[in-house]
Amino acid sequence: MKKVRIGVMGAYRGTSMINYCEQASNAQVVAICDKWVEGLERQKAALNDPNITYYTDFEDFILHDMDAVVLANYATEHAPFAIKALKAGKHVFSEVLPVQTLQEAVELIETVESTGLIYAYGENYCYMPAPYEMRRLYRAGKIGEFEYGECEYIHNCESIWPSITYGEEDHWRNNMFSTFYCTHSLGPLIHITGLRPVSVIGMEGTKVERKRRTGSKSGSFGIEMVTLENGGIIKSIHGGLYKNSVWYAVYGSYGRMESGREDAGSGVDRIYVNADAYSGEYVHHDVIAYKPAEKNAEESAAFGHGGSDYYSMYNFVQKILGDASADTIDVYEALDMSLPGLFAYRSILAGGVSMAIPNLHNKEEREKWRGDTACTDPKVAGDALLPTFSLGTPEIDPRVYDRMYALWRKDFESDKGYTQMAMTQGGKKE
């Protein structure tokens, strides 16, 4: 089988995509880029593969002879590198999030359109067993038309904050706003229904003590109340509450389905379905609970995030190889998942009013947003810099970052640090 030649940017979370290529029959990693020399050296030693070339500079890396690029660099910096990679003739797999401004959104869409190359958004949570089965059932009409849904990605990252921010005050995780990282919750519901969001109301958690003691400057969690094009409503919540939860629920006009709840001994590998209008497969009014069958269960079993890390890459590579049925998330859908988070924060800053979400599929709607740089990143925002928190960007004692740095070094220099890196970034579990 022809192998797609892939370059990976970002040697941390990128570990998961490197692992995919190492075991896949349809892909091989040929280049890895990271400006963090120590991390790059660790990858080199761990992989011990003479067919891989290592780079510290993206401008050199992008000249490497390869078909596609995986962007696992900073979550706020994917769009500029995606645009450069597409213009250099490479297909792109982008980690979350796709853009940090509306200006980037317009430029990214137009670059995908003008190059005609494949852009796949790596929202792996869409491919977790339960939400993926919900998509199949929804598309088969098993619960009727979407009316209401809820989605949660609660991740209390306090214990791993040192190892994912390295004591860097300007790390994107410390400076993102509460509703930015919204696609692990909202993404699967967009992928299930295929419906476009048209407006959003945002809210954020203001009990921020747990955040501040790690150096994070945002609200503690974000909420998007999203209205879809058919009038259906989604409540999406994500961020750092007390205990982790990944959960999805969808109500249709004649049925409901949801994933398992961890405290009930279940999770995203299990689905519960109630429906009235089934013919044959399900019993009237009884809840049906099962573990959905997966297409490549054996291959995906060792991968992180419920095996979903495998499927996002598998579909990307298959798409490049010409498999039209490969289920990738294109640039329009990526923005349908992520723009609600950007506009939810504008809603929060405006006191909770509803914000219309532009339909950037339409060329005429792009003009208004072409120069919009509003975000919390001073390097990008210019005079449109947003506060990181609705009550104002907080001042953090520099000693907090010194403590985070010391904790990170201690972990990184031990075996625990390396294992934790692979695990928290969804690398392959050995």
Ligand SMILES: NC(=O)c1ccc[n+]([C@@H]2O[C@H](COP(=O)([O-])OP(=O)(O)OC[C@H]3O[C@@H](n4cnc5c(N)ncnc54)[C@H](O)[C@@H]3O)[C@@H](O)[C@H]2O)c1
């Ligand atoms: N989908 C998931 O489940 C999941 C899980 C973890 C992380 N992520 C995403 O993966 C991405 C990376 O996150 P992370 O946790 O690895 O941490 P990170 O963002 O701190 O690491 C990014 C890596 O990219 C490198 N990098 C950044 N800019 C660079 C540049 N200009 N040139 C060369 N190298 C550069 C950094 O040195 C670092 O090693 C983020 O977008 C994050 O949202 C996704």
